[in-house]
Amino acid sequence: KQEVTQIPAALSVPEGENLVLNCSFTDSAIYNLQWFRQDPGKGLTSLLLIQSSQREQTSGRLNASLDKSSGRSTLYIAASQPGDSATYLCAVPGGGSEKLVFGKGTKLTVNP
């Protein structure tokens, strides 16, 4: 059974700092991994999707890496801004299917 763990559960940083969010998963037989952002009371916004054949993806100030063999992914946020404050979720397909298994998220607060 696929399980996803995100560390830390919460993170508070000053504006401008670079930061790393961590995601680990137990079953490395995945075909992709997605990072999402969720604002309070809102749905999910897809940030990055990494295919299993890729090692990283970049979008603006975000960079996500994937190490399938070790069951880990990181989301790197450069030059953080108060608008980056949200909960960040990672998700992988569970059990070789298309169903997504989510971590509990990292709640990020960027202080001005």
Place this chain on the structure above:
Amino acid sequence: GAVVSQHPSWVICKSGTSVKIECRSLDFQATTMFWYRQFPKQSLMLMATSNEGSKATYEQGVEKDKFLINHASLTLSTLTVTSAHPEDSSFYICSARTSGSSYEQYFGPGTRLTVT
């Protein structure tokens, strides 16, 4: 592109009544739609997977007679919470994906259900 909408965005209903939530893919055809539930400070939990024109597949522990899912077209899926009770109060989110190899899911904005 790849926009998913949900309606209503929030709803309050009395215990014992039924509530229908709609999920629409606005600019693509969704061969598969998913329904998730999220309790406060918890992550999303998959409730069911629905494919257009066929019966939904429910996750273990989810009552199919209580949470009725209909995926009648490639752009619309509905979730009906029947005989709602206060413990059904939650944030319900749908997602949709197209056919193809990427398996990327696009999420709706969610529906906040409060049962009094």
